[in-house]
Amino acid sequence: MRLEGTRYCPSCGQDVPLDADLQGAYLLTSCALCGLGLGLKVATSSEVELASRPKGAAVQARMTPAGAPVQAWVTPGSLAPPPATAESMLSTQSMQAIQILAQTTGQEVVPAGAVRQMRSVFVVEDSAFLRQVTRDLLTSRSLAKEVVECDDGPAFIEAFVRALAAGQKPELVVLDVRMPEMDGRDVARAMRAVEEAMGVKRTPILFFSGVLCDEPFKAALEALGNAKYIRKTDGDPSVLGERIVAVLERLVGVKR
Amino acid sequence: MPHGPILIAHADGGLVEALGASLRDQPAMPPLVGAGDGATLLAEYVRAHRAGTPPRLVIVDLALPRLDGRATALSLRAAERGLASPPAALLFYTAEAATDDLKALLSRCGRAVHLQRPTALPLAEEVRRLAVAIEKLLAQLGGRA
Numbered sequence: 001m002r003l004e005g006t007r008y009c010p011s012c013g014q015d016v017p018l019d020a021d022l023q024g025a026y027l028l029t030s031c032a033l034c035g036l037g038l039g040l041k042v043a044t045s046s047e048v049e050l051a052s053r054p055k056g057a058a059v060q061a062r063m064t065p066a067g068a069p070v071q072a073w074v075t076p077g078s079l080a081p082p083p084a085t086a087e088s089m090l091s092t093q094s095m096q097a098i099q100i101l102a103q104t105t106g107q108e109v110v111p112a113g114a115v116r117q118m119r120s121v122f123v124v125e126d127s128a129f130l131r132q133v134t135r136d137l138l139t140s141r142s143l144a145k146e147v148v149e150c151d152d153g154p155a156f157i158e159a160f161v162r163a164l165a166a167g168q169k170p171e172l173v174v175l176d177v178r179m180p181e182m183d184g185r186d187v188a189r190a191m192r193a194v195e196e197a198m199g200v201k202r203t204p205i206l207f208f209s210g211v212l213c214d215e216p217f218k219a220a221l222e223a224l225g226n227a228k229y230i231r232k233t234d235g236d237p238s239v240l241g242e243r244i245v246a247v248l249e250r251l252v253g254v255k256r
Numbered sequence: 257m258p259h260g261p262i263l264i265a266h267a268d269g270g271l272v273e274a275l276g277a278s279l280r281d282q283p284a285m286p287p288l289v290g291a292g293d294g295a296t297l298l299a300e301y302v303r304a305h306r307a308g309t310p311p312r313l314v315i316v317d318l319a320l321p322r323l324d325g326r327a328t329a330l331s332l333r334a335a336e337r338g339l340a341s342p343p344a345a346l347l348f349y350t351a352e353a354a355t356d357d358l359k360a361l362l363s364r365c366g367r368a369v370h371l372q373r374p375t376a377l378p379l380a381e382e383v384r385r386l387a388v389a390i391e392k393l394l395a396q397l398g399g400r401a
Contacts, residue, residue, distance in 0.1 A: 153327075153330070153331075153334075154330045154331070154333065154334040155334070156334075157331050157334035157335060157338065158334040158335070158337045158338040159338065160338065161302070161334070161335045161337075161338025161339055162338040162339075165338065165339060181330060182327050182330055182331070183327070186323055186324075186327040186331075187331075189294075189295045189322055189323050189327075190295060190298055190323060190327065190328075190331035190334075190335075192295070193295040193296065193298040193299040193302070193323075193331075194298065194299070194302055194335060196299050197298075197299040197300070197301075197302035197303045197306070198302060198306065
């Protein structure tokens with residue numbers, strides 16, 4: 001649903017209209033232009049009531065359900081930053097909200113924003129510092145159980161082939177573009193060739209690079225399939241993590 | 257383990273076709289499998305390995321679509337290590353002379369040789385010479401098939 005008001009989106013670099021998804025006991029807001037996640041809020045009991053309304057009923061930011069006036073319960077300024085981990089999100093308040101919602105709907109309720117931990121992620125990056133940063137980002141947010149670091153393309157292809165041969169396909173590959181031995185796009189093409197030959201589905205690829213995503217790059221992403229791009233230098237470093245999570249949500253569904 | 261096909265990825269499709277026909281006439285010569293680009297060649301290699309017939313000889317051009325010869329060769333070597341497969345002999349058959357970059361690539365790949373493609377030679381003669389070179393390479397590798 002579209003919310004009233006705007007909020008600054010670091011990806012778009014401007015004040016943007018907000019979309020919001022009422023999921024479980026949470027309201028997940030995002031930029032209406034680029035889809036970047038901008039905040040998360042635990043629902044109150046009246047908000048849970050809103051969530052349990054019949055399917056298909058229109059949802060507005062300001063509305064009056066069942067004759068009881070309900071003030072808009074989310075404004076851009078009231079958005080709390082998302083909790084760092086799934087565990088920290090399950091506060092007493094949210095657990096109560098989930099319980100109420102589960103009782104109301106008779107269905108299992110999974111809080112929006114809860115993190116699905118990926119079993120294995122490969123990070124291919126020639127900079128040891130950036131490999132460490134990426135590893136920290138993935139592990140501190142419980143996004144990945146295992147992070148395999150590779151410092152160049154051939155080292156990754158070797159490890160990737162070995163993992164596939166052992167039946168241990170990674171759930172995500174984070175790829176730099178400019179690397180000394182092989183360009184990241186070539187690495188991805190080789191990766192796709194190996195996947196095709198071994199009869200496995202395309203592993204999601206997240207290009208995390210300083211290279212500008214121009215038209216040829218977009219065409220390369222399209223040809224590779226199941227691939228997204230985030231520019232390292234885009235946005236405030238403090239929100240870069242959020243941006244990555246938002247892209248991962250679309251790419252591999254790390255949030256449910 | 258039985259030997260697999262000879263793989264070739266070359267920008268000149270006519271050359272690949274003529275070479276395939278020439279090698280077919282030779283007794284006990286492995287079949288030639290052509291790939292239009294480096295990524296397809298890599299896929300063919302992995303497929304052949306999984307079929308239990310890893311290629312002993314791979315021929316690559318440098319100028320290839322999708323994945324150029326350099327990236328193809330490096331990917332191939334990486335895939336071989338990942339599959340715990342002995343490295344195939346690599347023949348770079350290119351119009352380019354052996355530059356320092358190419359020499360460094362040969363050294364990096366190991367078990368690799370470069371053969372400069374002759375210019376102004378009729379295709380039939382070029383293919384004949386290349387077939388002889390392939391035969392010699394396979395002989396050095398220990399028998400044909």
